[in-house]
Amino acid sequence: MKYLVIGGAGFLGSHLINSLDGEITIVDDLSTVKYFEKKPGINFIRQKIENFETNEKYDYVIDLAARPSPEDYINHPVETALSNSIGTYKALEIARKSDAIFFYTSSSEIYGHAEIIPTPETYWGKVNPNGIRSCYDESKRFSEALIMSYLRQYGLDVRIQRPFNVYGPKLREDGSYGRVISRFIYQALKGEDITIFGDGNQTRAFLYVSDWVEATKKMLGKGLKGTILNIGSDKEMKIIELANTILSMTKSESKIKFLPPREDDPPRRAADISKAKKILNWEPKVNIEEGLKITIEWFKGVLN
Ligand code: UDP
Numbered sequence: 001m002k003y004l005v006i007g008g009a010g011f012l013g014s015h016l017i018n019s020l021d022g023e024i025t026i027v028d029d030l031s032t033v034k035y036f037e038k039k040p041g042i043n044f045i046r047q048k049i050e051n052f053e054t055n056e057k058y059d060y061v062i063d064l065a066a067r068p069s070p071e072d073y074i075n076h077p078v079e080t081a082l083s084n085s086i087g088t089y090k091a092l093e094i095a096r097k098s099d100a101i102f103f104y105t106s107s108s109e110i111y112g113h114a115e116i117i118p119t120p121e122t123y124w125g126k127v128n129p130n131g132i133r134s135c136y137d138e139s140k141r142f143s144e145a146l147i148m149s150y151l152r153q154y155g156l157d158v159r160i161q162r163p164f165n166v167y168g169p170k171l172r173e174d175g176s177y178g179r180v181i182s183r184f185i186y187q188a189l190k191g192e193d194i195t196i197f198g199d200g201n202q203t204r205a206f207l208y209v210s211d212w213v214e215a216t217k218k219m220l221g222k223g224l225k226g227t228i229l230n231i232g233s234d235k236e237m238k239i240i241e242l243a244n245t246i247l248s249m250t251k252s253e254s255k256i257k258f259l260p261p262r263e264d265d266p267p268r269r270a271a272d273i274s275k276a277k278k279i280l281n282w283e284p285k286v287n288i289e290e291g292l293k294i295t296i297e298w299f300k301g302v303l304n
Helices: 011-019 070-075 077-083 086-098 134-154 180-190 209-219 239-250 274-280 288-303
Strands: 002-006 023-028 043-046 060-063 101-105 157-163 194-197 227-231 256-259
Touching: 002 011, 002 086, 011 023, 011 209, 060 086, 070 077, 070 134, 077 086, 077 134, 086 101, 086 134, 101 134, 134 157, 157 209, 180 194, 180 239, 180 288, 194 239, 209 227, 209 274, 227 274, 239 256, 239 288
Parallel strands: 002 023, 002 060, 023 043, 060 101, 101 157, 157 227, 194 256
Antiparallel strands: none
Protein backbone atom coordinates (compact mmCIF):
# COMPACT_ATOMS: atom_id res chain seq x y z
CA MET A 1 0.00 0.00 0.00
CA LYS A 2 1.20 3.49 -0.82
CA TYR A 3 0.27 6.29 1.54
CA LEU A 4 0.65 10.01 0.97
CA VAL A 5 0.38 11.67 4.38
CA ILE A 6 0.00 15.41 4.03
CA GLY A 7 0.90 17.19 7.25
CA GLY A 8 2.42 13.88 8.37
CA ALA A 9 5.20 15.50 10.41
CA GLY A 10 2.80 17.17 12.82
CA PHE A 11 1.37 15.97 16.10
CA LEU A 12 -1.27 13.61 14.70
CA GLY A 13 0.79 12.45 11.70
CA SER A 14 3.85 11.53 13.72
CA HIS A 15 1.69 9.15 15.79
CA LEU A 16 -0.24 7.75 12.83
CA ILE A 17 2.71 6.89 10.59
CA ASN A 18 4.13 4.57 13.26
CA SER A 19 1.15 2.29 12.79
CA LEU A 20 0.75 2.31 8.98
CA ASP A 21 2.19 -0.65 7.03
CA GLY A 22 3.38 0.19 3.55
CA GLU A 23 5.29 2.82 1.61
CA ILE A 24 4.78 6.19 3.26
CA THR A 25 5.48 9.60 1.77
CA ILE A 26 5.09 12.65 3.99
CA VAL A 27 4.55 16.10 2.53
CA ASP A 28 4.86 18.76 5.20
CA ASP A 29 6.19 22.30 5.24
CA LEU A 30 7.12 21.95 8.94
CA SER A 31 5.46 25.32 9.55
CA THR A 32 3.90 24.22 12.84
CA VAL A 33 6.21 21.34 13.70
CA LYS A 34 8.45 21.20 16.74
CA TYR A 35 8.97 17.53 17.64
CA PHE A 36 9.50 15.76 14.28
CA GLU A 37 12.11 13.07 13.79
CA LYS A 38 12.76 12.05 10.20
CA LYS A 39 12.53 8.26 10.15
CA PRO A 40 14.52 5.96 7.85
CA GLY A 41 12.36 4.25 5.23
CA ILE A 42 9.83 7.09 5.09
CA ASN A 43 9.99 9.50 2.14
CA PHE A 44 9.90 13.06 3.35
CA ILE A 45 9.19 16.05 1.13
CA ARG A 46 9.40 19.49 2.72
CA GLN A 47 6.77 21.40 0.80
CA LYS A 48 3.52 23.25 1.33
CA ILE A 49 0.67 21.12 -0.03
CA GLU A 50 -0.62 24.24 -1.77
CA ASN A 51 2.55 24.16 -3.95
CA PHE A 52 3.03 20.39 -4.24
CA GLU A 53 2.78 18.77 -7.68
CA THR A 54 3.21 15.04 -8.33
CA ASN A 55 2.46 12.35 -10.92
CA GLU A 56 2.89 9.56 -8.37
CA LYS A 57 -0.07 7.29 -7.70
CA TYR A 58 -1.17 6.47 -4.16
CA ASP A 59 -3.65 4.05 -2.58
CA TYR A 60 -4.40 6.47 0.24
CA VAL A 61 -4.20 10.24 0.47
CA ILE A 62 -4.41 11.24 4.13
CA ASP A 63 -4.79 14.98 4.60
CA LEU A 64 -3.89 16.11 8.12
CA ALA A 65 -2.31 19.43 7.14
CA ALA A 66 -3.70 22.33 9.17
CA ARG A 67 -2.81 25.04 11.65
CA PRO A 68 -5.23 24.05 14.41
CA SER A 69 -4.07 26.26 17.28
CA PRO A 70 -6.36 29.19 18.16
CA GLU A 71 -3.27 31.17 19.28
CA ASP A 72 -1.87 30.72 15.78
CA TYR A 73 -5.03 31.97 14.02
CA ILE A 74 -4.16 35.47 15.23
CA ASN A 75 -0.72 35.56 13.56
CA HIS A 76 -1.39 33.34 10.53
CA PRO A 77 -5.06 33.64 9.53
CA VAL A 78 -4.31 33.58 5.78
CA GLU A 79 -2.09 30.48 5.95
CA THR A 80 -4.67 28.86 8.24
CA ALA A 81 -7.48 29.47 5.74
CA LEU A 82 -5.45 28.46 2.68
CA SER A 83 -4.25 25.12 4.02
CA ASN A 84 -7.91 24.13 4.58
CA SER A 85 -9.02 25.29 1.14
CA ILE A 86 -6.34 25.37 -1.58
CA GLY A 87 -4.44 22.70 0.37
CA THR A 88 -7.47 20.43 0.51
CA TYR A 89 -8.16 21.02 -3.19
CA LYS A 90 -4.57 20.02 -4.08
CA ALA A 91 -4.82 16.92 -1.91
CA LEU A 92 -8.16 15.97 -3.47
CA GLU A 93 -6.73 16.32 -6.98
CA ILE A 94 -3.86 13.96 -6.12
CA ALA A 95 -6.40 11.47 -4.75
CA ARG A 96 -8.65 11.83 -7.81
CA LYS A 97 -5.76 11.20 -10.24
CA SER A 98 -4.74 8.13 -8.20
CA ASP A 99 -8.30 6.95 -7.57
CA ALA A 100 -7.13 6.75 -3.96
CA ILE A 101 -9.06 6.62 -0.72
CA PHE A 102 -9.10 10.20 0.58
CA PHE A 103 -9.11 10.68 4.35
CA TYR A 104 -9.48 14.14 5.87
CA THR A 105 -9.23 15.49 9.39
CA SER A 106 -11.88 18.17 9.54
CA SER A 107 -12.56 19.48 13.04
CA SER A 108 -15.01 19.79 15.92
CA GLU A 109 -14.55 23.52 15.23
CA ILE A 110 -17.03 23.24 12.35
CA TYR A 111 -19.78 23.12 15.01
CA GLY A 112 -18.72 26.53 16.44
CA HIS A 113 -20.83 27.51 19.46
CA ALA A 114 -22.76 24.24 19.40
CA GLU A 115 -26.21 24.28 20.94
CA ILE A 116 -26.39 20.51 21.31
CA ILE A 117 -23.82 18.96 23.69
CA PRO A 118 -22.55 16.28 23.16
CA THR A 119 -22.75 17.23 19.50
CA PRO A 120 -23.82 14.68 16.88
CA GLU A 121 -22.67 14.69 13.25
CA THR A 122 -26.17 15.74 12.15
CA TYR A 123 -25.81 19.16 13.85
CA TRP A 124 -25.08 21.90 11.27
CA GLY A 125 -23.08 24.22 13.47
CA LYS A 126 -23.25 27.81 14.70
CA VAL A 127 -20.22 29.65 13.39
CA ASN A 128 -19.25 33.32 13.16
CA PRO A 129 -18.46 33.58 9.42
CA ASN A 130 -15.93 36.41 9.72
CA GLY A 131 -14.74 36.36 13.35
CA ILE A 132 -11.24 35.67 14.64
CA ARG A 133 -11.69 31.87 14.37
CA SER A 134 -13.39 31.95 10.98
CA CYS A 135 -10.07 31.42 9.16
CA TYR A 136 -10.10 27.94 10.67
CA ASP A 137 -13.72 26.88 11.15
CA GLU A 138 -15.10 28.32 7.92
CA SER A 139 -12.21 26.87 5.88
CA LYS A 140 -12.75 23.47 7.50
CA ARG A 141 -16.43 23.77 6.58
CA PHE A 142 -15.43 24.67 3.01
CA SER A 143 -13.12 21.63 2.94
CA GLU A 144 -16.00 19.38 3.91
CA ALA A 145 -18.17 20.89 1.16
CA LEU A 146 -15.40 20.44 -1.43
CA ILE A 147 -14.70 16.87 -0.35
CA MET A 148 -18.37 15.93 -0.62
CA SER A 149 -18.44 17.58 -4.05
CA TYR A 150 -15.59 15.27 -5.16
CA LEU A 151 -17.64 12.33 -3.93
CA ARG A 152 -20.77 13.53 -5.75
CA GLN A 153 -19.12 14.63 -9.00
CA TYR A 154 -16.25 12.13 -9.37
CA GLY A 155 -17.30 9.27 -7.09
CA LEU A 156 -14.07 9.65 -5.10
CA ASP A 157 -13.91 7.42 -2.00
CA VAL A 158 -13.74 10.10 0.71
CA ARG A 159 -13.92 9.87 4.50
CA ILE A 160 -14.24 12.89 6.78
CA GLN A 161 -13.22 12.78 10.40
CA ARG A 162 -14.05 15.48 12.94
CA PRO A 163 -11.49 15.14 15.73
CA PHE A 164 -12.20 16.72 19.13
CA ASN A 165 -9.26 18.04 21.21
CA VAL A 166 -6.76 15.23 20.73
CA TYR A 167 -3.75 15.37 23.09
CA GLY A 168 -0.64 13.42 23.98
CA PRO A 169 3.14 13.45 23.65
CA LYS A 170 4.58 15.67 20.88
CA LEU A 171 1.90 18.34 21.24
CA ARG A 172 3.55 21.75 21.17
CA GLU A 173 3.49 23.74 24.34
CA ASP A 174 4.84 27.17 23.28
CA GLY A 175 2.88 30.27 24.25
CA SER A 176 2.06 31.44 20.74
CA TYR A 177 1.15 27.98 19.48
CA GLY A 178 0.31 25.47 22.20
CA ARG A 179 -3.05 23.97 22.97
CA VAL A 180 -4.48 23.93 26.46
CA ILE A 181 -3.18 20.59 27.77
CA SER A 182 0.41 21.02 26.62
CA ARG A 183 0.49 24.63 27.82
CA PHE A 184 -0.84 23.79 31.29
CA ILE A 185 1.62 20.89 31.66
CA TYR A 186 4.51 23.09 30.56
CA GLN A 187 3.48 25.91 32.90
CA ALA A 188 3.01 23.50 35.82
CA LEU A 189 6.39 21.81 35.30
CA LYS A 190 8.19 25.14 34.93
CA GLY A 191 6.46 26.71 37.93
CA GLU A 192 4.92 29.39 35.74
CA ASP A 193 1.39 30.73 36.20
CA ILE A 194 -1.36 28.58 34.68
CA THR A 195 -3.08 30.89 32.21
CA ILE A 196 -6.84 30.44 32.09
CA PHE A 197 -8.71 32.45 29.49
CA GLY A 198 -11.99 33.66 30.99
CA ASP A 199 -13.38 32.07 34.16
CA GLY A 200 -12.39 28.49 33.29
CA ASN A 201 -16.00 27.32 33.17
CA GLN A 202 -15.74 26.66 29.43
CA THR A 203 -15.57 22.95 28.64
CA ARG A 204 -13.79 20.56 26.30
CA ALA A 205 -13.69 16.74 26.06
CA PHE A 206 -10.20 15.39 25.48
CA LEU A 207 -9.15 12.35 23.47
CA TYR A 208 -5.81 10.62 24.00
CA VAL A 209 -3.81 10.24 20.80
CA SER A 210 -3.59 6.41 20.79
CA ASP A 211 -7.42 6.30 20.74
CA TRP A 212 -7.33 8.72 17.83
CA VAL A 213 -4.85 6.49 15.93
CA GLU A 214 -7.04 3.44 16.48
CA ALA A 215 -10.17 5.24 15.21
CA THR A 216 -8.29 6.65 12.23
CA LYS A 217 -6.95 3.26 11.16
CA LYS A 218 -10.49 1.90 11.36
CA MET A 219 -11.75 4.80 9.25
CA LEU A 220 -9.28 3.79 6.50
CA GLY A 221 -10.94 0.36 6.26
CA LYS A 222 -13.35 -1.06 3.69
CA GLY A 223 -16.90 0.08 3.03
CA LEU A 224 -16.76 3.57 4.54
CA LYS A 225 -17.02 5.70 1.40
CA GLY A 226 -18.65 9.05 2.20
CA THR A 227 -18.57 8.47 5.96
CA ILE A 228 -18.42 11.50 8.29
CA LEU A 229 -17.56 10.76 11.92
CA ASN A 230 -16.89 12.56 15.16
CA ILE A 231 -13.79 11.11 16.79
CA GLY A 232 -13.46 12.37 20.32
CA SER A 233 -14.65 11.95 23.85
CA ASP A 234 -18.06 12.60 25.37
CA LYS A 235 -16.56 13.26 28.83
CA GLU A 236 -16.98 17.01 29.12
CA MET A 237 -14.57 18.78 31.47
CA LYS A 238 -14.26 22.39 32.66
CA ILE A 239 -10.93 24.07 31.87
CA ILE A 240 -10.55 25.03 35.55
CA GLU A 241 -10.93 21.36 36.48
CA LEU A 242 -8.27 20.45 33.90
CA ALA A 243 -5.93 23.06 35.40
CA ASN A 244 -6.44 21.70 38.93
CA THR A 245 -5.96 18.09 37.77
CA ILE A 246 -2.66 18.97 36.08
CA LEU A 247 -1.51 21.00 39.10
CA SER A 248 -2.15 18.07 41.41
CA MET A 249 -0.67 15.42 39.08
CA THR A 250 2.54 17.42 38.62
CA LYS A 251 2.63 18.45 42.33
CA SER A 252 3.24 21.94 41.01
CA GLU A 253 3.23 25.12 43.07
CA SER A 254 2.14 27.20 40.06
CA LYS A 255 -0.70 29.65 40.62
CA ILE A 256 -3.74 30.00 38.40
CA LYS A 257 -3.90 33.32 36.57
CA PHE A 258 -7.18 34.39 34.96
CA LEU A 259 -6.78 36.28 31.69
CA PRO A 260 -9.45 37.90 29.48
CA PRO A 261 -11.46 35.32 27.53
CA ARG A 262 -10.48 34.46 23.97
CA GLU A 263 -12.75 36.06 21.41
CA ASP A 264 -15.41 33.63 20.13
CA ASP A 265 -14.10 30.81 22.35
CA PRO A 266 -16.76 28.06 22.17
CA PRO A 267 -18.25 27.84 25.70
CA ARG A 268 -18.85 24.07 25.59
CA ARG A 269 -17.61 21.19 23.47
CA ALA A 270 -18.02 17.42 23.68
CA ALA A 271 -18.48 14.74 21.04
CA ASP A 272 -21.49 12.53 20.52
CA ILE A 273 -19.64 9.39 19.47
CA SER A 274 -22.57 7.01 19.14
CA LYS A 275 -22.14 6.86 15.34
CA ALA A 276 -18.41 6.01 15.60
CA LYS A 277 -19.15 3.39 18.26
CA LYS A 278 -21.66 1.73 15.95
CA ILE A 279 -19.86 2.03 12.61
CA LEU A 280 -16.28 1.45 13.74
CA ASN A 281 -16.91 -0.61 16.85
CA TRP A 282 -14.61 1.90 18.54
CA GLU A 283 -14.63 3.86 21.74
CA PRO A 284 -11.94 5.68 23.73
CA LYS A 285 -9.95 3.39 26.03
CA VAL A 286 -7.58 5.83 27.73
CA ASN A 287 -9.16 7.98 30.45
CA ILE A 288 -7.97 11.54 31.09
CA GLU A 289 -5.82 10.65 34.14
CA GLU A 290 -3.97 7.91 32.24
CA GLY A 291 -3.49 10.09 29.17
CA LEU A 292 -2.30 13.06 31.21
CA LYS A 293 0.14 10.82 33.13
CA ILE A 294 1.85 9.66 29.91
CA THR A 295 1.84 13.19 28.48
CA ILE A 296 3.31 14.70 31.67
CA GLU A 297 6.09 12.05 31.69
CA TRP A 298 6.88 12.81 28.06
CA PHE A 299 7.08 16.54 28.77
CA LYS A 300 9.36 15.91 31.78
CA GLY A 301 11.69 14.11 29.34
CA VAL A 302 11.83 16.83 26.70
CA LEU A 303 11.95 19.76 29.11
CA ASN A 304 15.00 18.43 31.00
N1 UDP B 1 -7.25 27.74 27.25
C1 UDP B 1 -6.90 28.40 28.43
N2 UDP B 1 -5.60 28.71 28.63
C2 UDP B 1 -4.62 28.43 27.73
C3 UDP B 1 -4.98 27.78 26.51
C4 UDP B 1 -6.31 27.47 26.31
O1 UDP B 1 -7.76 28.68 29.29
O2 UDP B 1 -3.44 28.75 28.00
C5 UDP B 1 -8.66 27.38 27.02
C6 UDP B 1 -9.25 28.03 25.80
O3 UDP B 1 -9.80 29.29 26.11
C7 UDP B 1 -10.31 27.01 25.38
C8 UDP B 1 -9.74 25.69 25.84
O4 UDP B 1 -8.73 25.99 26.80
O5 UDP B 1 -11.51 27.26 26.03
C9 UDP B 1 -9.13 24.85 24.71
O6 UDP B 1 -8.22 25.64 24.02
P1 UDP B 1 -7.26 25.07 22.90
O7 UDP B 1 -6.30 26.15 22.54
O8 UDP B 1 -6.65 23.79 23.33
O9 UDP B 1 -8.16 24.78 21.62
P2 UDP B 1 -9.71 24.84 21.20
O10 UDP B 1 -10.38 23.68 21.85
O11 UDP B 1 -10.29 26.13 21.66
O12 UDP B 1 -9.67 24.74 19.74
